[in-house]
Amino acid sequence: MRYLVAVDGSEPSMDALRYAVEQAAATGATVVAISVVVPEQFFTGGDDPPTSYAEAADELVAEDVADAEEDAQRALDEAAEVGDRTGVEVETGMLYGEPVEAITEYADDESFDAIFVGHRGLSEEYEGLVGSTAKDIVGRATVPVTVVR
Secondary structure, eight states: OEEEEEOOSSHHHHHHHHHHHHHHHHHTOEEEEEEEEOOOEEEOSOSSOOSSHHHHHHHEEEOOHHHHHHHHHHHHHHHHHHHHHHTOOEEEEEEESOHHHHHHHHHHHTTOSEEEEESSOHHHHHHTOSSHHHHHHHHHOSSOEEEEO
């Protein structure tokens, strides 16, 4: 058995990792933790909509990809530490793109048996959404998904 765990540094994602590691210890499964790099975009133009493409381009600022990669690496380092503390090896890796698509396609391409996700991640905490990424993964995945609260 191979378990894929999506981690983003949020406590719910780390809860999902700890649960997957417990299950892996009991079943002999392997665990791979992945973090999806998604640079954030910010509109700095205030409340008024841009009046031209040039104005929009000047006022839309994307977070540097290197910053997003550093955030992802911190989450992956923490995931590896969870494995070290429990004696279950946790392989780690980064994906790039839209999280739902990247996670579900990777699970299919790499023949994972199950996906584990937290009930909400960092984007949901900041945007006030309640588990939209987890819900979309459940809807799109072709393997069982465990959503951990």
